[in-house]
Amino acid sequence: MGRGTVKMPIKVFVGLDMGSSRTKVAIINEAGELIGHAIKKSGTDFGGTAAFCLDASLEMAGATFTDISGAVSTGYGRDNVAFVTTENKTEIGCLAKGCHYYFPKAITIIDIGGQDNKVIKLDTPGRRNGFKMNRKCAAGTGAFLEEMAGRLDIDLEEMDGLARQSTEMVKLGSYCTVFSATEVLESIRHGKNVTDIVKGLFYSIIKRILEMDSLTEHVIMTGGVVAHNPYIVAMTEELLGRPVVTPVLPQLTGAVGAALYAMDKYRYRKNVIKGEN
Amino acid sequence: MVEEKKYTRKKIQATDMMNEIMADYFYGLNEAATTGKQKVAWCTSVGPAELLRAMGFAVQFPENHAAILGATRTSTDMIPMANAIGYSPDICSYLTSDIGAYLKGITPLSKAYPGIESVPKPDVLVFNTNQCRDVQDWFAWYARELGVPCIGISSPKSIHEVTDAHIDDVAQQIEALIPALEEISGTKLDMERLKEVVSLSRECTELWKQVLDAATTSPAPMTFYDGTILMGPAVVLRGTQQAVDFYKVLLAELSQRVADELGAVEDESLRIYWEGMPVWGRLRQHSELFAGFNTAVLASTYCSSWIFPAFDKQAPIRSMAKAYLELFIVRSDEYKEQYIKEMLARFRIDGIIYHDAKTCPCNSNSRYGMPKRLEEATGIPSLIISGDLNDMRCVSDEQTKTNIEAFIEQLEERK
Numbered sequence: 001m002g003r004g005t006v007k008m009p010i011k012v013f014v015g016l017d018m019g020s021s022r023t024k025v026a027i028i029n030e031a032g033e034l035i036g037h038a039i040k041k042s043g044t045d046f047g048g049t050a051a052f053c054l055d056a057s058l059e060m061a062g063a064t065f066t067d068i069s070g071a072v073s074t075g076y077g078r079d080n081v082a083f084v085t086t087e088n089k090t091e092i093g094c095l096a097k098g099c100h101y102y103f104p105k106a107i108t109i110i111d112i113g114g115q116d117n118k119v120i121k122l123d124t125p126g127r128r129n130g131f132k133m134n135r136k137c138a139a140g141t142g143a144f145l146e147e148m149a150g151r152l153d154i155d156l157e158e159m160d161g162l163a164r165q166s167t168e169m170v171k172l173g174s175y176c177t178v179f180s181a182t183e184v185l186e187s188i189r190h191g192k193n194v195t196d197i198v199k200g201l202f203y204s205i206i207k208r209i210l211e212m213d214s215l216t217e218h219v220i221m222t223g224g225v226v227a228h229n230p231y232i233v234a235m236t237e238e239l240l241g242r243p244v245v246t247p248v249l250p251q252l253t254g255a256v257g258a259a260l261y262a263m264d265k266y267r268y269r270k271n272v273i274k275g276e277n
Numbered sequence: 278m279v280e281e282k283k284y285t286r287k288k289i290q291a292t293d294m295m296n297e298i299m300a301d302y303f304y305g306l307n308e309a310a311t312t313g314k315q316k317v318a319w320c321t322s323v324g325p326a327e328l329l330r331a332m333g334f335a336v337q338f339p340e341n342h343a344a345i346l347g348a349t350r351t352s353t354d355m356i357p358m359a360n361a362i363g364y365s366p367d368i369c370s371y372l373t374s375d376i377g378a379y380l381k382g383i384t385p386l387s388k389a390y391p392g393i394e395s396v397p398k399p400d401v402l403v404f405n406t407n408q409c410r411d412v413q414d415w416f417a418w419y420a421r422e423l424g425v426p427c428i429g430i431s432s433p434k435s436i437h438e439v440t441d442a443h444i445d446d447v448a449q450q451i452e453a454l455i456p457a458l459e460e461i462s463g464t465k466l467d468m469e470r471l472k473e474v475v476s477l478s479r480e481c482t483e484l485w486k487q488v489l490d491a492a493t494t495s496p497a498p499m500t501f502y503d504g505t506i507l508m509g510p511a512v513v514l515r516g517t518q519q520a521v522d523f524y525k526v527l528l529a530e531l532s533q534r535v536a537d538e539l540g541a542v543e544d545e546s547l548r549i550y551w552e553g554m555p556v557w558g559r560l561r562q563h564s565e566l567f568a569g570f571n572t573a574v575l576a577s578t579y580c581s582s583w584i585f586p587a588f589d590k591q592a593p594i595r596s597m598a599k600a601y602l603e604l605f606i607v608r609s610d611e612y613k614e615q616y617i618k619e620m621l622a623r624f625r626i627d628g629i630i631y632h633d634a635k636t637c638p639c640n641s642n643s644r645y646g647m648p649k650r651l652e653e654a655t656g657i658p659s660l661i662i663s664g665d666l667n668d669m670r671c672v673s674d675e676q677t678k679t680n681i682e683a684f685i686e687q688l689e690e691r692k
Contacts, residue, residue, distance in 0.1 A: 090683040090686060091679070092683035116676070128690060130659075130687070131687070133676060133679070
């Protein structure tokens with residue numbers, strides 16, 4: 001900002017998605033446009049990470065803390081951000097809200113997160129018809145890929161590129177992370193290509209999710225695993241035989257949903273006050 | 278927007294009376310076992326307790342002991358002991374916690390009732406497999422360990438309609454137990470006494486039904502979590518005057534609560550049906566979690582399973598057979614679905630929660646497509662949560678909380 005210029009106050013709404021693996025912050029303006037965002041590994045200091053992401057997002061949005069007209073948190077660490085809000089919603093609610101904002105019709109959302117997977121079904125107005133979370137098992141989650149990347153001695157970021165090079169996918173039969181690791185080791189011992197093993201891991205993730213629930217016609221995929229491995233979306237499309245779409249920034253969908261809830265709440269309060277007057 | 282509030286528990290006053298009669302029951306059992314004045318029979322929870330009581334046995338229910346291990350959050354420390362001697366972590370965690378506690382030489386009864394050093398030793402073990410096969414395996418272990426006879430009833434399962442053929446089968450099996458029990462007790466079965474006991478069981482069951490039915494009103498005067506504790510006498514004192522007297526007092530208190538429109542949960546806004554076992558080690562947390570969202574979990578298959586309308590003193594043995602067969606857990610999915618549908622309508626339920634208990638397949642009705650079928654038939658949303666009755670290693674509190682909160686959000690959206 002130039003010397004002597006005065007910053008015009010704006011109204012922004014903040015969504016903080018404190019995931020088990022990554023913290024995501026989204027800032028929207030009164031028109032619902034995403035104007036600031038940040039993602040950082042959650043680590044062990046949830047409050048500190050949230051504050052870092054919030055500062056970065058506000059800077060990107062050209063806003064300051066005082067411009068925040070409402071904030072909602074979500075995710076596992078949703079209770080750890082009292083410095084900005086005590087209002088929270090579940091990640092299921094926020095994903096539903098965020099996805100329906102981008103795709104306002106009856107949809108099935110598949111979210112692949114660091115610690116869990118979700119399948120959420122919405123009707124045309126965006127109400128939830130039902131949802132499923134994976135059982136207490138890491139199979140099919142980001143944690144599964146992290147574990148396997150370690151076993152294969154590759155970086156997480158390399159996986160998408162490697163899977164795309166596969167010519168003969170390795171099929172992994174087990175739905176247990178520990179058993180899958182044994183299968184991966186066996187494949188390595190048998191001289192299988194890493195590219196084929198990684199594609200097999202992606203396939204395993206998709207199969208775990210498709211076992212969770214039936215899908216409706218329009219399928220949306222979100223979450224960090226999809227954001228960093230878009231090949232999983234292409235593989236899912238192939239398996240389902242129909243298009244599967246993602247929001248522009250799939251890892252931020254929950255945070256955007258939380259910000260939209262914050263905006264709803266602000267408008268509701270404003271209307272109540274107006275009504276009282 | 279769902280907002281959790283601080284929960285204030287409204288104590289049910291009759292609980293004090295229940296605690297007294299439960300203490301008398303456990304001290305009575307202890308005296309029987311330690312002095313030898315009375316023979317002790319262990320019985321499965323819907324086993325032939327009426328027969329045992331009529332024949333003068335003091336009756337101990339190992340499932341009740343296992344539930345106490347769960348509720349006192351000691352079971353998870355006991356289970357590995359049973360696992361280590363070859364009883365899988367995948368089988369009934371009532372069985373593994375109870376056997377584990379025996380192997381460790383520990384019982385929560387000692388802490389609750391000073392002077393009681395151990396679970397009363399049995400003179401006979403009497404099972405009914407109407408619930409599952411695990412109860413038989415459980416008693417068989419004790420039979421080998423303690424060198425006592427183990428007898429019982431092998432029940433038909435997955436019955437749609439209870440027919441005369443089913444009743445004949447079970448009634449004959451009950452009759453076949455009598456000579457062995459007479460030999461152990463040293464007394465002949467007095468049929469008049471059996472009629473009296475069956476009559477008291479019927480009275481108890483009718484009162485218990487009225488207690489549970491109090492929750493058909495809104496706001497519900499008690500929750501499922503209250504029910505899991507208040508059902509104690511209906512389980513262990515079925516066929517006694519004490520149980521009847523207690524439920525009369527409890528019913529009067531609940532009727533007053535209904536008249537005063539006093540709800541167990543403040544500003545009750547959602548009404549939930551619980552299908553499956555309680556998570557014993559999380560009763561308080563779950564109760565407070567729901568209450569914090571003004572949500573009453575107020576009806577359940579579990580608590581309603583101790584309603585036995587078939588008991589009839591005119592035909593004591595046949596009516597016992599019928600009562601044990603009519604139990605929900607013994608029935609076909611088609612029957613169970615019809616039963617739940619009626620419960621949903623009668624209690625004006627907004628949503629069903631199925632507890633998929635890792636070690637209790639017979640009480641986990643979400644595994645064969647029932648939630649989807651019932652949702653389609655009734656339009657009432659459902660949620661399945663993974664957990665267990667006693668093995669807290671199978672419980673993820675954070676996942677449970679997120680699932681329940683998201684379900685409440687979903688139900689509120691639809692209100």
